[in-house]
Ligand code: PEP
């Protein structure tokens with residue numbers, strides 16, 4: 001349920017509504033817009049009756065949120081959410097490129113990739129230290145050692161870092177080193193992990209599971225949001241298709257579908273979606289043309305030698321070319337390309 005306050009409602013009146021919500025044993029979430037404040041009352045809907053709030057001072061209207069996701073919906077927060085991640089912005093009018101290797105393999109490898117992506121215009125550095133691999137015999141990542149490398153190299157190149165947290169037991173550890181916690185596609189509906197990540201106090205990049213609907217993705221985001229963490233980016237990374245020519249099937253329509261109902265930034269990962277490096281730049285450009293708030297791309301200094309996802313990682317040259325092609329498209333669709341401080 002949302003409680004829309006009158007445009008001149010006093011802070012004490014907002015607090016009065018918050019207290020009423022909390023007295024009912026529910027959670028109150030406040031969204032302050034340019035003109036008015038909206039308060040979300042979230043919890044057991046059977047406890048919620050509009051008349052509990054309608055008579056309170058400063059209240060204009062009380063409305064149920066019809067969608068199953070509440071805090072993620074534009075009913076709760078009409079304008080695009082813009083996240084501040086280090087000195088950079090994500091969401092709203094901004095376009096953010098997040099890039100780096102699939103996995104952190106060594107300090108030299110990450111540094112080489114980081115310099116390439118920063119110099120070409122990425123504003124966040126990605127790299128996995130805990131890798132979700134199909135086979136237990138494949139490279140699993142460097143773990144904490146990888147996180148230390150990521151933190152060091154991120155600071156060196158001046159980019160905030162994004163890395164996956166695979167397990168509830170490692171949330172605290174990953175949050176100690178990384179700027180953004182990535183929840184991978186396989187864990188999109190690991191609800192305990194989502195709750196834990198929501199409490200970690202760091203921005204979150206939540207990837208869509210290849211078998212999940214966009215509504216299920218938003219319900220998963222809701223688990224993070226309801227912990228009071230409104231700094232969530234959603235990531236489309238391909239769904240399970242029937243064509244073996246690509247690794248997954250990039251669902252670009254998901255971008256405007258989600259943006260129509262949700263205020264959070266929507267990022268597209270053309271690397272995992274296609275699985276082939278020659279398909280990554282065209283799909284990155286298409287994502288930007290289609291209104292994505294960012295792209296999330298794997299770049300390796302020498303992809304032939306990569307310990308994971310070699311066929312889809314861009315070479316430094318290919319990434320530079322892609323960035324040059326992306327800039328005019330961003331401009332054409334009115335997105336402001338975020339630039340690193342070099
Ligand atoms: C990744 O981005 O490192 C990754 C493993 O992606 P996904 O969870 O989308 O498969």
Ligand code: MN
Pocket residue numbers: 102103272298308309
């Ligand atoms: Mn990968």
